[in-house]
Amino acid sequence: MRIGYVRVSSLDHNPDQQIEELKLHQVEKVFMDKVSGKNLDRPELQKMLSFIREGDVLIVHSLDRLARNLADLLTMVQDLTGRGVSVTFLNERLSFESGKDASPTSKLMLSVIGAFAEFERSMIKRRQMEGIALAKERGVYKGRQRTVTEEQISKIRSLLDVGVPLAAAAREVGVSRSTAYKYLNMSEGNCHD
Known part of the structure; x- marks a missing residue:
């Protein structure tokens, strides 16, 4: 076959x-x-x-x-x-x-x-990283777009305040637990992106 x-x-x-x-x-x-x-x-x-x-x-x-x-x-x-x-x-x-x-x-x-x-794949990756570094220096690289809204983070925070576990709160608003955790830490100033 x-x-x-x-x-x-x-x-x-x-x-x-x-x-x-x-x-x-x-x-x-x-x-x-x-x-x-x-x-x-x-x-x-x-x-x-x-x-x-x-x-x-x-x-x-x-x-x-x-x-x-x-x-x-x-x-x-x-x-x-x-x-x-x-x-x-x-x-x-x-x-x-x-x-x-x-x-x-x-x-x-x-x-x-x-x-x-x-070798070719590693060279492409290296050129890509160099291009990103140059774009950051020029101030034109914006990075990855944010995937979670402030409303979603607020709703997760509200659910956490009433005792809902993070995993359940994240599921409720349609994001992963790790994403919710990341954005909660970012908004509290514990994590810089």
């Missing part, structure tokens, strides 16, 4: 390009996660890993869609090929055959390309 895996993150919300590529390769079943690559909780990836069987072919748009770093990528591909699953990365034009059909050259290429992909 030809199986596809798609992952989109907050930076790349639209999975259409990846899905279209998989259709061109006659993929029969697609598993898709909408989470950051850093997120370890990728339920569809786990379902795919449980579903895929010996003789299947896993097709993925690119190396960084499957794994969050080089170590995870190598472990996952080695595990899959060891289970008799072939793995193909379309963007990099790499295929890793299962078992004794595996090419030593393709294993080397996986390591090299995975290292470059990890």
Whole structure:
């Protein structure tokens, strides 16, 4: 069976390009996660890993869609090929055959390309942080927008005053306990953002 895996993150919300590529390769079943690559909780990836069987072919748009770093990528591909699953990365034009059909050259290429992909992600993150620092110096960086209103904080404070636990008060106004705690501390001057 030809199986596809798609992952989109907050930076790349639209999975259409990846899905279209998989259709061109006659993929029969697609598993898709909408989470950051850093997120370890990728339920569809786990379902795919449980579903895929010996003789299947896993097709993925690119190396960084499957794994969050080089170590995870190598472990996952080695595990899959060891289970008799072939793995193909379309963007990099790499295929890793299962078992004794595996090419030593393709294993080397996986390591090299995975290292470059990890290096590129770290460079992007570094440039992003440098850009934020420069914007802060110029006074144009506003940071993340506030997610809780003063009315919500007031209502939480009122509920706390009558003995309602913080978790219940936060649930009542539709925010998480940790968010409520953060904003309560900020408004009391105990926390600076």
